[in-house]
Amino acid sequence: MITPTLPAGPAGPPEVSVPAPVTAPAALPAAVPGAGQAWWRNAVIYQVYVRSFQDSDGDGIGDLAGVRERLGYLRRLGVDGVWLNPFYVSPQHDHGYDIADHCAVDPVYGDLAEFDALVQECRLLGLKLVVDTVPNHCSSQHPWFRAALAAGPGSPERARFHFADGRGPGGSLPPNNWRAMFGGPAWSRVTESDGRQGQWYLHLFTPEQPDLNWRHPAVAEEFDRVLRFWLDRGVDGFRIDVAAGLFKHPELPDSPDPDADERTRDSVNPLAWNQPEVHAVWRAWRAVCEEYTAKDGRDRLLVGEASVPTPAEQAKYVRPDELHQAFFFHLLHAPWDLDHFRTVIAGALEDIAATGSTVTWVLNNHDQVRTVTRFAGGDPVLGPARAAAAALLMLALPGAAYLYQGEELGLPEVTDLPDELITDPIFHRTRSRVGIRDGCRIPLPWSGGRPPFGFSPEGATAQPWLPQPEHFAAHTAERVLADTGSFWHLYRDALQLRRSLPQFGEAAVRWLESPPGVLAFARGEGFVCAVNFGDGPAPAPVAAAPLLASGPCPPGVLPAATAAWWIHRP
Template identity: 50%
Template sequence: MTNSLTTHPIHPAVPEDAAWWRHAVIYQIYPRSWADADGDGIGDLPGVTARLEYLRALGVDAVWFSPFYKSPQADAGYDVADYRDIDPLFGTLADADAMVAKAHALGLKVIVDLVPNHSSDEHVWFQAALAAGPGSPERDRYMFRDGRGADGSEPPNDWHSVFGGDGWTRVTEADGTPGQWYLHLFDTKQPDFNWDNEQVRAEFEAILRFWLDRGIDGFRVDVAHGLVKEPGLPDYDAELHILDGEVQPGAPKPPMWDQDGVHEVYRAWRKILDSYGEPDRILCAEAWVRPQERAVRYVRPDEMHQAFNFDFLQAQWRAADLRAVIDSSLAAADSVGAPSTWVLSNHDVVRHASRLGLPVGQRRPNGIAADDPQPDRELGLTRARAATTLMLALPGGAYLYQGEELGLPESTDMPASFRQDPTFIRSKGEEIGRDGCRVPMPWTKDAPSFGFGPSEASWLPQPAIYGDYAVDQQDGVAGSTLELYRELLRVRRERQLGTGGLEDVDGFGDDVVALVNTGQGQRTLVLANLGAEPVALPAAATVLVASGALTADGLVPTDTTVWAAL
């Protein structure tokens, strides 16, 4: 390999003083699993506040919180009963205000989850709808319909719940007779709102203002592609996989996802956020949408700021797949002037330290049980470190999921009796579900609940191996995954990789992803070796950080990513 590299530009740089959200690294906290202050086994906001310095030291720019609103917790808080209050499990509004104040004092922005597709069935609006009866203004806020058949005993259409089973539930009217049906694309306790209703639109605009007035810096919008349904609610019996955006080959577009009408909602929301002035308040879409040309419609200049890049999350561990998704993602985002927003793990998918330890080419599982084929833990972590090192070198924003900086594997040995995911329950165990990636954080190896809280209590059982991954076992330990993340985030900021241009590099072979990031006017080579043979770096390259040890003669071994100054 010569010192000169043949490169091809694939993404232009943006100004180094670009808006914060164009390059921010945002850390997701799953509140019930991060830190428990009161010892009840469930994480809470005071626990978060007490550990925010950890995130400042890690080097992230912002924190996103999964829901902490008042909720019966049928779907871990994604069934919201009151969008303007904190569930007592997590604390109070005063606790939330204190947490936001401390985060801001540490230089961390705060993003909260917003769940607009559905509420809890215990929300006052849904209770009013049940009481008011068919044809009422109260029912029009939700998707109530008469059933099919002479006696209305058949669901209004054939839609299924994402969590398994029917997508409709029949209610009993006030007089005790079988009545209308309501749509719930998720659990029966999560009735879908009717977004053709002006009261619904006005209510969510008011909810946005409520949290913006409390200093919140933005919203991650749950099921952002699901609010508006196709008029007439036509039947659709093709198989759906909501958490990957796929439909059966040749099947028509699903009538419940990615309808054009959602964009009118987000244009209205963007105006509200823009009215708050500097610094920018943001919207991030959870939109499992394909192809990318439709996905980036959510981040046009007058809509959302970010949308998770799920195509990157789902890419197979093959160099050709990674090169293709990086190129196509940047091209699609650039076409609307938006950043790409990279992600590898979250609360809905198998942790990438385990996912990447499964055979390459197989479909991503929805959870892993003890009697399923088990990931190769060592291989998975090696590849996860390499994947993260590649991801954090890419221009745009990035999201990290709590515990990935420790290299936490999925909990795969959880007994069925502990599982709480509605997917597991409604599918009668056919779908294992998401509990395995939601297990509480280990902070201290030799402490009750590994330091998650002051007691042994833990709402989901922690695997015994989690003690070896605890923060105190990695803090200051050279080569640990925690120290790798800290170093990656430090170098990313110093070299401004988030705003840099990106160039493709020729000549390294089919099993290598080789790129040059031009952040801060410097040239940073990013080389990920997915092949069996070690790869030589250019002679003039100075290694800045590597996901794993290089060979004795300085070559990059398999499943390793290196950043090097040129």
């Protein structure tokens, strides 16, 4: 890649003492939005899958103390904030997305005192802190669900969930044909207190994750309490799991999905997703955030996992009085194809920006195959080149971006985990490796040439909860920081330019005419980004050497699988 000459930026926030075995120059301070603009509009947030980030105590599982230990690394990378995947009390059937206590830290991750220390250190470093919240379902070990099982049919306790009598002789069949996202039926039957087979309860994911009934007022009241608990502890916002869920058709009729079968993960059931009532919840949550902002002037963020069919439908979730942002997954699912990228980008910019929000771009997360592998098409050379080019494209677009831990290291997906080591409930529900998520959740490699690569402290006897492959030695933070041509330096350089160039404000995208296979656009006064999706070199849209490129890029030429940025003033 071409190392840019960066304009001088303002001094960063004061350094704090954080253990970090790698060194790099300090990052610039968090991006400063324009007058009257909230921080989240153009922020770059780093997703931390806590379990796999850094193990501080040697038990093979990442924890909050490990996150705090590595905050200096994230600050040097140059992100604006951190999103933490769930760290709450949980039996870990879905690694924390099955929550038994929404207001306590699971001992495997630490405690509230450690969380408070993390909040304080993020504040000192100028990093925003966003935490996951899971309102669609809870754990089967949650006190509410245990009370519902004990109370029996027709009880107020069961009304907080979706309990129903079965169909067929003796109620032996599920109440309807709905399928679970993780495979199999979306219903499980309970054994009543007298030992008889009884009612069924709904779970759109696993039996250990019963869905809450948001038509019951106690559910909304409880989550109001949960939000305020974490806001009072100083968080800057919430990432909302299953934001298009929550409400189900009140009569629970059969799904019209004709393809539902025992192995189907039903994500197209219109009776279980995207019900109109859900928007009232986000208006109420937005009001809570605005209440806290009015007290101290600090903007709070609600960013939703709103998986809906079209950008136009997603735009409804980010209207001015609802969520601030929603992840734009259409780019996450896009193949390496120019027409597809342009179509989804144009749709997002047209529909979502029209609401007054900004698009929240994402290429990787804890549920998807990493881009290095996803874009490879079986070619181990093309994968990294295309992933780097896609990252530079994403970071050139107006709006916010979320980076998933390890993508700045160029980590590939781990695809050869033995069946006996797979922990993903999708695999155990379907007995299929299609769509399993363990491969992108392997613990990060930090240093050294052998597992655990600095993930666990020296002398730890417990192995990482998922095994790290030997080839992770080529991707350690220690190694990529020393290589100025690495993914890490590409990300850091791009993030610095996002802060320092005036074109990275709210400037809109203007598509440019370009050769076949090349996607090019301009923003503001003279900023140009181009990506070559083709198989061979193409003329660059600007004759000069680029300011930043994802690979070697001579003046006037844009090689295949390469993205570049220019400042062009005719």
